[in-house]
Amino acid sequence: MAQTELLNSGVAVGYYRWRICALLFFATAINYIDRQVLGILAPQLQAELHWSDSHYGLIVTAFQVAYAIGFLFMGKIMDNYGSRRGYAFAVLVWSIAAVVHAGARTAVGFGVARFALGLGEAGNFPAAVKVVAEWFPIKERSLATGIFLSGSSIGAIVAPLVVPVIAIRYGWEWAFVLTGLSGIVWLVFWLATYRPVNVHPKVSAAELAYIQSDPPEPTHDIPWRQLFKYKQTWAFAWAKFLSDPIFSFYFFFLPKFFNSQFGLTLDKIGVPIMIIYVMSDVGSMVGGWLSSFLIRRGWSVARSRKVTMLLAAFTVTPVYFASQTDDLQVAVALIGLALFAHQAWSANLLTLPSDMFPRHAVGSAVGIGSTVGAIGGMFGATTAGFLLESTHAYGPLFVVAGSAYLLAWIILHLLTPELKVSLADKDIIL
Template identity: 30%
Template sequence: MKPESTTLSGQTLVPTTRTGKYRYVVLAMVTLGIAINYLDRATISVALPDMQADLGFSEAVAGMVLAAFFWTYAGGQLPAGFLAGKLGPRKLVTLSALVFGLVTMLTGLAWGIVSLVVLRLLLGLGESPAYPAAAQVVSEWFPRRERSFASGTFNNGNPIGSTLCIPLVALLVTSLGWRPAFFVAGGIAVVYAAAWWLFYRSPRESQRLSPGELAHIESDQETRANAGDEPVAVPWGSLFRHRTVWAMMIGFFCVNFVAYFFITWFPTYLVNTYNLTLLKFGFIGMIPGIASMLGGWTGGLVSDWLVRRGTDLTKARKICLVGGLLGTSVIALAVVSPSVTTALVALSVSYFSSTFAAASVWCLPADVAPTAAHVGSLGGIQNAASNCAGIVSPVLIGVITGMTSSFAVPMLIAGCVAIIGALNYAFFLPRLRPLEP
């Protein structure tokens, strides 16, 4: 079958095997932005024990402070997804990184619970556009057969940022105190905002993209996304009428219910349960994060390999989604671990499996979007639902841990939620195809 051609400035472009790799430079910049996003949001998790000692608040209050971020982060996903299609990734990512960078720096000046909650609310609002914009970038810069790896790669910004945060913030907190840690993390985001604005252009606006690579990118795009198509009127609210969208929301909620344990309570769990110093935790605490990076890339490669070998798209995505969530449920085994070593093994398997599944989760918006402009909207919708887990999970863990003086019950609950997510993707998610207007 002859590869589909496209045109640019009157020229016919035919994809070839030698297409160039500039799209991977764009992907690296997107991944870096997600990593900085998570660095800024996770700084408080590592600094939390020192902040509690300094400002004097309990585990239950700490859970409320951690959850405050997700109140606005989850709510901000819907407008952020809409804006990703309207403003475009260049403007939206720049504004987002500038806002959350400045707010992170201001967190270093917090004087009490009220100020912390307000700043966490603002941080959630500032960070909310990151994932919908990233999904929009991948849908523009990668053909369908490469999107799972690309999605898994930018989603790996989560464990990269969270993992790098552990030794960096631990070193800053132990040497300078917790406040300078926020100044440094926020400053990095402000620098990134300027770099993204100067760097990013869409594929057809980029001066660094070869005609062959542009043809390769557009050779496997959905027909609805090709230039010259008539616009299709799809009311944003009508997306919620589709079972596919609700299955995406439920499934991603279950993925993130477990994942946010690692971003919020994981440092406190390991330090308190196994009596570790913060500096020692800063090194061994990186192990599950490294496992999660490998999981994201592995999940992306497996899903893309299945698609390339002719596996039905729905089956290819479900294999990774269901298998990943079943593996994620292994977090429950950490409660019976007799040592920090066995606990780290269980947690590493769980986090690996979580990001393995998430690589396919972030392909779904492009797989089912009725128009190219709706990729960001669908990404925002499913991410809004997933981050409701960020509201529930930290508070639930904080309250139950405060009542029982143990993380056992919350981690058992997390394992059960992962199994529910696997069942949702296996039986409730219908066949993947563009949603009917």
């Protein structure tokens, strides 16, 4: 088969890009493991180091604030210095910060380490989405995004299994050290493996042609400040603002929900949480695969992404009944389905910046939108706490969790009826 026929048929020619995707997956898993260590060890640390609940709350807030701030300049770093150096810098910062936790003995010390961790970890998604834009054609990007995004669920599963074992056998300090050093190990593989796609010695001419088979993009820069003028930027940002807090709600409040609703203690909560995150893992890949499949079937990029996201938004809605049932298995199934749909949604939402902006601006666009999403997460966690304190009921929270995606989809569609690649002088409709 001639090369042009291969490109037209969508048949993959070479597979090195999937090795790069595997590195993105492992980086995302490490990212989520590192951020969970403190939460898993919090009861022990509070007892041993005499923290109050307010001290712990401020330590968590330090991470959230830094995470929101970090997205802005980390996205710009990725675009200015390139994926190889930018990603390496982010992983190095968060890995060192993770290890530094082991030397902290006061709330202030942990707060400083947590702030540094948030700054570094903010680089993961701008870098990973940018790498996907550079290494994958449009028809494969949501699948690649879904695969690396599934690393977040794997991290959420692995951390509760590994961290307690390390802490019990070697002390809590080593839980921070060993998980932090895993990022350094990843960094060695990254620097040994990654080169820009157009000069990579292990990418064949046929695979390079396949990766670059989309219409050519302009090479001129889009100033960072100009990104705030585009509706596409705000469409992505508002969708993140409304949907990111929902994942944060599950991430931080599920153990408390299962304890208050079903009486599950720490020694019994592991299996339900694992089932839920396995379902979310599958959702990442199914959501990414579906829109890629529809594009290969001849659908437009806009229609493929939006139909997949709309299906995900509707799939979330039954989660309200998790707060109304007395059956643990039903609650786990409903919440698992909601997280399945959330990850399917996110696989496509994170792909949109690479659809709507040239590759050299993708990191910055992701950074801006993710900052807005992180701010939404901070407000969401605070609001959830006040609602629970005043109502002692999870029903209102699950109503919001079940409806936020439909509202986000409507706003996204109104701002971008057609997905367009934003350029300085024109828009290209996809």
